Amino acid sequence: MGGSGSRLSKELLAEYQDLTFLTKQEILLAHRRFCELLPPEHRSVEESLQMRVSLEQILSLPELKANPFKERICRVFSTSPARDSLSFEDFLDLLSVFSDTATPDIKSHYAFRIFDFDDDGTLNREDLSHLVNCLTGQGEDTRLSASEMKQLIDNILEESDIDRDGTINLSEFQHVISRSPDFARKPDPLFSCSAPLRLSCDRSHSVCPSKHPVREPFHC
Numbered sequence: 001m002g003g004s005g006s007r008l009s010k011e012l013l014a015e016y017q018d019l020t021f022l023t024k025q026e027i028l029l030a031h032r033r034f035c036e037l038l039p040p041e042h043r044s045v046e047e048s049l050q051m052r053v054s055l056e057q058i059l060s061l062p063e064l065k066a067n068p069f070k071e072r073i074c075r076v077f078s079t080s081p082a083r084d085s086l087s088f089e090d091f092l093d094l095l096s097v098f099s100d101t102a103t104p105d106i107k108s109h110y111a112f113r114i115f116d117f118d119d120d121g122t123l124n125r126e127d128l129s130h131l132v133n134c135l136t137g138q139g140e141d142t143r144l145s146a147s148e149m150k151q152l153i154d155n156i157l158e159e160s161d162i163d164r165d166g167t168i169n170l171s172e173f174q175h176v177i178s179r180s181p182d183f184a185r186k187p188d189p190l191f192s193c194s195a196p197l198r199l200s201c202d203r204s205h206s207v208c209p210s211k212h213p214v215r216e217p218f219h220c
Contacts, residue, residue, distance in 0.1 A: 007045065013028070021096065030091060030095055031048065049089075053087075055086075058086055072114045077091075104177065108173065108174045115127060115131050128157075128168075132153075160176045
């Protein structure tokens, strides 16, 4: 990035640091990474905070290319009406959730939203089928038969559907996750199937649940 006009101000850095667990260095690195996806003529601080990066550009990041949930991840974190682009603040939130130190509640909340493919607030049989297909792939040698898929989903619901309504809600999902002590470190295939999306430094922290998020969060 070029001169002083391309660096976030001390005031803005302090604000982002107060709203997240990110250090000032990590925020600067995130901004630089985001600006690399913008046209050179739009990389000033003022423009970069107004610009949005398309879904296609975000999906081009090496850390996301191999993730079977990459499109859902981007759409969940997007605040655009069409959910087809990310702002810098969307990007910060994404980095926060993928942090090693994001809390299990944050990780499970976003994992649930990403797995909820139809965005109806529950994981139904179609969501679970889509989830399994994402994990196993669509190849002839990996795709489950209809009977295998039914049996697997029956088993998932038997284990997770506490109120027996045929779906898994957020509290049921988090209850299952809470019984997995490794979730915070290796939180299900969503976060472990590929390298976690992170800054060039060692780590990036999560949005703090006790603080205000950088931007308005989605509501389940």
